[in-house]
Amino acid sequence: MMSNAAIDLADLGLDFGATVLLRHALLALAPGDRLTVHGVAPSLDLHLRAFARAEGHGFESADDEHSRGTLVRGTATNARWVGAQRAGSAAPDGAMDHANATWGLAARGAQVEAGAPAFAFALADKDEIWSDNAGQLYRAAAAAQWDPASAIPWDAPRTHPAFVEDALVQVLTYLIENETAALIVPAHFCAKVHPHFREVVQLLAIQAADEARHIEVFTRRALLARDQLGLSTGGGQASLQTLIDEPDFALASFLLSVLGEGSFLNLLGFLQTHAPDRCTAEVMRLAAVDEARHVAFGMSHLLRHAAHDSTLRPRLRVAIERRHEMLRHTAGLNAEVFDALVILAAGALTPAAIARGHAAVADLQTQMDSGRRARLRRLGFDDREAAQLSSLHTRNFM
Amino acid sequence: MTDTLILAAVAYDAKVVTIWDGFQKWFAARGLAFDYVLYSNYERQVEQHFDGAFHVAWNSPLAWLQTDRIAKARGRTARAVAMRDTDMDLSSVLVVRADSKAQTVADLRGTTLGVGAMDSPQATMIPLEHLAQQGLLADRDFRVRRFDVLVGKHGDHIGGERDAAKALMTGEVDAACMIDSNHLLFTQEGTLPRAQTRVLSQTGLFDHCNVSVLDGAPESLVARFCDLLLSMRYDDPVARPLLDLEGLKQWRPGRTNGYATLARSCDRFRWIDRFVQSMQP
Ligand SMILES: [Fe+2]
Ligand SMILES: [Fe+2]
Numbered sequence: 001m002m003s004n005a006a007i008d009l010a011d012l013g014l015d016f017g018a019t020v021l022l023r024h025a026l027l028a029l030a031p032g033d034r035l036t037v038h039g040v041a042p043s044l045d046l047h048l049r050a051f052a053r054a055e056g057h058g059f060e061s062a063d064d065e066h067s068r069g070t071l072v073r074g075t076a077t078n079a080r081w082v083g084a085q086r087a088g089s090a091a092p093d094g095a096m097d098h099a100n101a102t103w104g105l106a107a108r109g110a111q112v113e114a115g116a117p118a119f120a121f122a123l124a125d126k127d128e129i130w131s132d133n134a135g136q137l138y139r140a141a142a143a144a145q146w147d148p149a150s151a152i153p154w155d156a157p158r159t160h161p162a163f164v165e166d167a168l169v170q171v172l173t174y175l176i177e178n179e180t181a182a183l184i185v186p187a188h189f190c191a192k193v194h195p196h197f198r199e200v201v202q203l204l205a206i207q208a209a210d211e212a213r214h215i216e217v218f219t220r221r222a223l224l225a226r227d228q229l230g231l232s233t234g235g236g237q238a239s240l241q242t243l244i245d246e247p248d249f250a251l252a253s254f255l256l257s258v259l260g261e262g263s264f265l266n267l268l269g270f271l272q273t274h275a276p277d278r279c280t281a282e283v284m285r286l287a288a289v290d291e292a293r294h295v296a297f298g299m300s301h302l303l304r305h306a307a308h309d310s311t312l313r314p315r316l317r318v319a320i321e322r323r324h325e326m327l328r329h330t331a332g333l334n335a336e337v338f339d340a341l342v343i344l345a346a347g348a349l350t351p352a353a354i355a356r357g358h359a360a361v362a363d364l365q366t367q368m369d370s371g372r373r374a375r376l377r378r379l380g381f382d383d384r385e386a387a388q389l390s391s392l393h394t395r396n397f398m
Numbered sequence: 399m400t401d402t403l404i405l406a407a408v409a410y411d412a413k414v415v416t417i418w419d420g421f422q423k424w425f426a427a428r429g430l431a432f433d434y435v436l437y438s439n440y441e442r443q444v445e446q447h448f449d450g451a452f453h454v455a456w457n458s459p460l461a462w463l464q465t466d467r468i469a470k471a472r473g474r475t476a477r478a479v480a481m482r483d484t485d486m487d488l489s490s491v492l493v494v495r496a497d498s499k500a501q502t503v504a505d506l507r508g509t510t511l512g513v514g515a516m517d518s519p520q521a522t523m524i525p526l527e528h529l530a531q532q533g534l535l536a537d538r539d540f541r542v543r544r545f546d547v548l549v550g551k552h553g554d555h556i557g558g559e560r561d562a563a564k565a566l567m568t569g570e571v572d573a574a575c576m577i578d579s580n581h582l583l584f585t586q587e588g589t590l591p592r593a594q595t596r597v598l599s600q601t602g603l604f605d606h607c608n609v610s611v612l613d614g615a616p617e618s619l620v621a622r623f624c625d626l627l628l629s630m631r632y633d634d635p636v637a638r639p640l641l642d643l644e645g646l647k648q649w650r651p652g653r654t655n656g657y658a659t660l661a662r663s664c665d666r667f668r669w670i671d672r673f674v675q676s677m678q679p
Contacts, residue, residue, distance in 0.1 A: 013585070014582055014586075015582060015585035015586045015592070016592070042596065042597070043491075043581065043585075043597050046489070046491060046578050046581065046582075046597060046600060047578070047581070047582045047585075049487070049489065049578060050578040050579035050581070050582045051582065053483070053484050053486075053487070053488070053579065054484065054579060054645075055647075056483060056632070056647030056648065059487075074647065075632070075647075075648075076632045076647040076648070079631070079632040079633035079638075079647075080632070080633070080638065082633035083633070083635055113635070114635035115635025115636055115638055115639060
């Protein structure tokens with residue numbers, strides 16, 4: 001049954017939005033149905049004909065004075081949505097096991113036109129990247145963002161001797177290059193994860209933003225009393241290069257978050273404890289809070305991944321061993337950083353103080369090792385494997 | 399390569415390559431070997447059509463008339479086998495400024511009319527014929543200011559019509575010619591500002607481009623090509639972007655009864671006589 005409908009556009013022309021009303025009215029009709037248009041806008045009949053032609057509708061000139069013409073609903077209106085597919089659901093549990101390349105940038109849960117271009121997102125399988133707590137971690141990260149300008153007591157008194165400041169600047173110089181690697185890795189994978197996994201993309205983005213802030217505050221602290229930064233060694237950079245060159249998300253995440261940032265949690269705690277001033281202590285404390293989230297995401301998506309893929313654990317093992325091989329002829333942690341850590345913990349250049357500082361750094365390394373072993377055991381490695389793999393971790397800490 | 403259907407088109411825009419590459423793949427998926435050649439102007443395309451350089455031509459209305467007239471002069475026959483739904487029942491308008499004294503076309507006497515490219519059917523030839531039929535002859539009764547953008551492309555490029563519309567607003571011309579859909583576009587985009595212009599006259603309906611074939615083309619190949627063309631559906635996600643680019647929802651069988659006004663314009667103004675004569679055998 002063909003039906004006849006009518007619409008009155010009053011003085012609204014097609015050049016000023018009447019097309020919205022026409023499309024809305026035509027959507028309610030079936031192909032072949034007629035829509036008689038009334039209105040007083042100039043050139044309305046002329047524009048109705050052009051509109052009908054462009055949108056695939058028929059047009060009949062008005063045969064009386066009361067209308068301006070009749071549109072005959074064509075078939076193209078809904079044709080665009082034939083075969084359209086809903087890209088999962090927007091709900092927190094709405095991510096599909098595999099994200100179609102043609103869902104592209106469409107919002108998760110949107111109805112996607114068939115024939116949309118395919119996007120080459122390399123990480124499109126849920127098992128490779130997903131963690132059920134990604135959304136919650138993202139929200140926690142968003143809520144925990146801090147403003148370096150107001151969160152840190154930049155003007156706190158500094159009473160420590162110059163050699164302690166020199167040691168601190170050297171440690172900060174080392175931290176900055178490590179934070180840079182920690183920014184690049186999530187930023188790189190952020191662009192490779194299919195945006196269907198919205199929470200993961202958001203989390204990686206805010207993780208990169210966290211690292212950007214760490215770079216800022218470490219730099220700013222270093223420049224408080226010095227106008228130059230310290231030393232950067234080839235060995236340190238070689239270690240970080242193996243991190244940013246790792247093309248596999250799981251392996252990169254394992255090396256960076258579980259082992260590297262995990263070790264950094266201990267290091268930042270050490271630096272907070274031995275900070276020579278309140279500003280430095282607060283910088284280290286706030287950075288450590290962020291790092292804990294980075295470690296948490298790495299752990300949870302690898303736990304989920306390992307539960308779905310029995311080949312993951314052997315691959316993680318190989319990744320550590322391969323990196324160890326690549327770095328075995330490099331110097332590891334540079335002597336300047338090691339000495340600086342000892343001096344920070346010692347606070348004085350006396351044999352007794354240095355002995356204390358040295359013991360504190362040895363203790364730090366023991367803590368890092370036991371932390372790594374605990375996380376490796378949670379990922380399913382037995383005690384012996386965990387101890388062995390932890391010992392192969394880069395001497396550069398990150 | 400007689401098993402390959404070869405189409406010719408004029409490259410009025412870089413997107414023409416994207417369009418016909420897409421058609422090539424779409425036809426190949428349906429078992430039709432298809433290739434295309436591009437010309438920079440319609441006259442070369444028409445000339446090469448008679449040289450047998452390709453099988454079907456995607457012709458402007460003027461190129462169709464040129465082809466039809468040359469064919470008749472040579473004792474051959476030309477057919478229009480397909481056209482877009484958007485090629486049917488177009489009209490052009492003569493637009494004046496809202497405060498113009500002109501109330502009818504007769505009032506254009508002594509004024510300056512802005513038209514499109516000299517070879518644009520919709521923006522030059524048909525409007526001038528429309529006026530001539532009402533007793534107003536170009537250059538005798540009013541001046542013509544041409545906005546020649548890409549001559550040889552037969553007005554496929556929108557630029558000339560837009561320039562004429564702009565000249566109307568600056569006062570350089572007293573009236574401007576454009577196709578109905580461009581009038582809608584120019585009012586939407588503000589080239590013709592709100593309430594500052596008025597349509598003085600509208601031409602009768604006419605048709606635009608078609609796919610033209612000359613006698614002697616490989617019949618079954620052309621028939622297969624046409625069948626596939628007419629079977630293209632807007633709900634086919636592979637075809638849809640091509641149809642969107644080419645500006646149609648559905649191909650229709652060709653018809654040639656929508657070119658009468660253009661033909662009369664060509665008779666009266668001898669737009670194509672020299673070209674048609676140069677093509678006499
Ligand atoms: Fe960091
Ligand atoms: Fe981090």
